[in-house]
Amino acid sequence: MTLPPKTLAASIGALLLLSTPALAQTPPPGGGMGGGPGAGMGPPPALADVPAWAGRMFERLDANQDGGVTGDELAVLSSGPAGAMGGGRMRRMIAQSDASNDGRISREEMVAGAERMFTRMDTNGDGVLSEDERPRPPAPPRAPAIPTPAPEPMPFPDMPG
Numbered sequence: 684m685t686l687p688p689k690t691l692a693a694s695i696g697a698l699l700l701l702s703t704p705a706l707a708q709t710p711p712p713g714g715g716m717g718g719g720p721g722a723g724m725g726p727p728p729a730l731a732d733v734p735a736w737a738g739r740m741f742e743r744l745d746a747n748q749d750g751g752v753t754g755d756e757l758a759v760l761s762s763g764p765a766g767a768m769g770g771g772r773m774r775r776m777i778a779q780s781d782a783s784n785d786g787r788i789s790r791e792e793m794v795a796g797a798e799r800m801f802t803r804m805d806t807n808g809d810g811v812l813s814e815d816e817r818p819r820p821p822a823p824p825r826a827p828a829i830p831t832p833a834p835e836p837m838p839f840p841d842m843p844g
Contacts, residue, residue, distance in 0.1 A: 725769075725818060726801055730810040737797035741790045744777075751787030752777070769820060776800055 727736040744752045744759070757777060760770030780796025781788050788796075804816050 726797070726804065726812065728812055730798070730801055730805065733797050733801050734794050737794040738790065740777075740797070741788075741793045751789055752793065753787055754778070769818070772818075 727733055741752060744756050746756050746759075757774045759765060760774040760777075762770075765773075777788060777793065777796065780792045780799075782792050782795065783789075801812070804812055804818065806816055807813075
């Protein structure tokens with residue numbers, strides 16, 4: 684099927700227009716928010732890297748660029764690829780960073796919260812997360828254990844029995 688050039692251009696334009704907000708909050712391939720190899724959205728390997736990492740996270744999440752991350756903007760972490768990589772845990776950590784309790788997380792609150800998170804994980808206090816100190820990826824979801832009912836024969840009114 685071949686579309687006329689104007690129809691094709693209009694379709695591509697509409698797709699780009701509608702997908703731009705989602706692209707602003709979608710992590711890049713390979714988990715570009717993380718710090719180490721395969722870390723995904725995980726923390727950076729060293730405390731010195733936390734402010735820059737938290738700043739990148741803030742920029743990625745502040746979809747409307749108003750200087751604050753709200754619950755609506757954090758929702759992207761609980762669904763899709765980000766949700767599958769442990770984004771729900773990240774969302775809860777970021778939500779705890781709202782020190783002013785105004786429902787908006789500023790860049791400064793995000794950095795302070797990320798530094799607190801890093802310090803809690805760095806159990807030996809050396810400023811570097813060893814493999815044992817790094818968070819583990821979430822376990823894959825289990826299939827629900829729902830018993831299958833036994834099949835019942837279909838009753839036919841015109842047949843005995």
